[in-house]
Structure formats: C-alpha cells, structure tokens
Amino acid sequence: xxxxxxxxxxxxxxxxxxxxxxxxxxxxxxxxxxxxxxxxxxxxxxxxxxxxxxxxxxxxxxxxxxxxxxxxxxxxxxxxxxxxxxxxxxxxxxxxxxxxxxxxxxx
Numbered sequence: 001x002x003x004x005x006x007x008x009x010x011x012x013x014x015x016x017x018x019x020x021x022x023x024x025x026x027x028x029x030x031x032x033x034x035x036x037x038x039x040x041x042x043x044x045x046x047x048x049x050x051x052x053x054x055x056x057x058x059x060x061x062x063x064x065x066x067x068x069x070x071x072x073x074x075x076x077x078x079x080x081x082x083x084x085x086x087x088x089x090x091x092x093x094x095x096x097x098x099x100x101x102x103x104x105x106x107x
Contacts, residue, residue, distance in 0.1 A: 001030040002100040004089060009067065011058050020044050021062065021071050023082060025089060033103070040085060043067065045076035 005026040012018035022043045026036035051059060051068065062068045070076065077085075090100060 001097060003028045003030055003033050003036070003103045004100045005036050006086075006102060006104045008104075009062075011054055011062075019046060019050075020079060020082075021046060021067055023086065025086060027089070027100075028103075030101070039089065042082050042085065043070045043073075043076050044079050044082050045073075046071035048072050 005028060007024045007026075008020050009022040010018050010020050023041070024038065025040040026038045028034065028036035046068070048068075054062075059068070091098070
C-alpha cells in the first residue's frame with residue numbers, strides 16, 4: 001500500500017477565508033513510511049491585491065521567505081491546475097490493497 005504524504009502551506013486554517021499557497025506531494029510504501037520520494041511541488045497563483053487581507057504574521061512570514069512573490073509570479077498555476085495535477089496521483093479505480101492512503105500533518 002502506498003502513502004501519499006501531502007504538505008500544504010496556507011494563509012491560515014479557516015477553510016472559507018484562507019487559501020493554499022504551496023503544495024508538495026511525496027510517495028512512500030506503508031512498510032517504509034518515512035522513506036518518501038518527492039513527486040510533485042508547486043506554488044499556487046495568488047494575486048498581490050489580496051495581500052492586504054492577510055493576517056499580519058502570515059504576511060510578514062511569507063514576504064520574508066519569498067513565497068508571496070513566487071505566488072504572484074505570472075507563471076504560477078491556479079489552484080484548479082494544481083488540484084488537477086495532484087489528482088493524477090490517485091487512481092480512479094483500484095483494488096483495495098492498491099489504493100493510496102493520504103498522510104501528513106493536519107490532513
């Protein structure tokens with residue numbers, strides 16, 4: 001059985017208010033769960049005009065680490081595109097033992 005380790009960087013934890021800024025996906029085998037292989041990473045396009053709505057702490061953190069600038073880049077994909085890319089790692093139909101299990105913190 002495969003584990004899909006998902007890591008997401010967001011503007012906060014409120015589902016209706018906050019947005020995803022960056023995602024990463026790694027795959028591991030359940031028998032060796034911490035030996036994961038990175039398979040996908042992307043920032044998500046997020047326009048500068050929305051920055052004023054960010055919590056001050058989040059704004060300062062993601063300005064300092066450069067993530068907001070990466071998200072504002074014209075080539076940053078939309079959340080829809082990122083979602084479609086992530087879904088490619090999940091088979092539509094699979095034998096029960098072949099279905100991947102989602103893993104990660106707060107997933």
